[in-house]
Amino acid sequence: MTQSNVGKLKHLWNSVWDVFYFFFPLVRRARKSKVFYFISFLPVILAGIFKFSQIFTGHPRFEGIYIFSNMIMGFYLQFLILILALFYGTSVCSEELEGKTLTYLTTRPVPKSAIILGKYAAYTTLIALMVVFGLVFAFLILNVDDLLNFSLYKILFRSMAVLVLGLICYTAFFTMIGTFLKRSIMFGLIFSFGWENVIQYFPGSTQRFAIAHYLKSLLPTTQASEGFAFLLFRLEPTPPTLAVLILFLITAVFLTLACVIFSWQEYILQD
Template sequence: MSAASSAPRLSFLQSCGRVFSIFFAFGRRSPRFKLYLVLSQMPVVIALFAQVNQVFQRQAMQSPMLFFSRGIMSFDLQFLVLLLVLFYGTSVCLEEVEGRTLMYLTTRPVPKAAVILGKYAAYVLFLAVMINVGVILAFLVLNIRSLGTGAAYPVLFQFMGVLTLAILAYTAFFTLLGTLSKRALALGLMFSFGWEAVVQYFPGATQRFTIAHYLKSLLPSQSTTGGLSFLTYRLEPTAPLLAVAVLLLLTVVFLTAACLVFTHKDFILSTD
């Protein structure tokens, strides 16, 4: 009897946890993680540049929260999150196919769905930590003179919640895309900066066919932040609880579909 067959069989959740721990440990030491970590701190650079500019102009920033909501959050939601999530989400499956390591994962005594869910969880954790740390640091830099008031902290936490939901939903979608096509990166770019970037501003019910619509429905009101005019332009918001439910449902649907495709699809590994 082989060692593999004599070893106790792991439950599905244990298999997911094993895959998660492997890719979390491996991923945080990879050069890609370090590169993405640097990129995720771009909001901090923008905030520092804004503060330095105010020093040279010899005047204090009149509305740090206005700059934070219109500048930092717009940059994060409309560009940074989409870019980083695209790279991580599509790589859940594609990096194994392109690296010809898929056979080693799929021949292990773990369900194929556990491979997808474990890697997804590891990459979501990476993204959530990287992006939210950048947002927190940018917030602290911009509000350095009023950190003791505490009035803006609820808005910060609300922004972080929206970003985390964005990471969950978009990563699940791009994970599915990576199982469906080897051209997932190109398709993801078209989806992110084509469909999502344009259709979210369509009037009427059409904007509800974008993930961005439900994320923007959860943003703080303009009266709270003094900004968000660009993000909420033409927005016909969905009720917050319904928006959260839709985002979580989409995440579950995308992940379920990705697991089914990964389980039943015969991947052709390149021999080039």
């Protein structure tokens, strides 16, 4: 690599960091984030209700880890990470157009790819924190009577890593969609709750066309998953290392495409 390329990469990295630094506090206090803080806190409320009812009835019907695993499959994987990635990923570009603030960014000495990557990093960090906080609190509440069982923490950390990886991958995809589609939310909803929720159950290699397939391949399997076993129906898992590599590859491809489209696409701010 030549010295000028190293210099360019260093400049890109610094620019990405500067854009991240500008947008992270901004998105943290944005109005829409307040709504999503509440939604991502819902599992904690549900965990609390479940634990209270268990204390009052006196006889536990399910173990805490059973509820926790079903929460991951039913709420986090099939709903929350998709919704968060969709609303934050598509807004990386579209909110600048709708808010007519794009000029403030594109008239600064930063590459356009740094604007996309910096905003993507800021938004993904925030939604990952939302998910992780909710997940940890829900886990602690559900397993409050078994907190010294360290094997449970392995499930927690693995689930957490899978969900964060899911957010990284889905947000990259939706960021790319947002750079060129005007109705990116509509497309994203169809993709999330149409394509992803259907293709993952197809037998054979078809299910490998869904990001959810690779995420499910990485999730820890416990006997507790039986309640939502239909969500794993006909899962023909990809080996974990390959699944992780594919998820990173998908992320890199979509982010590269997002940067290229954003650099060459012309955005006209309506007066």
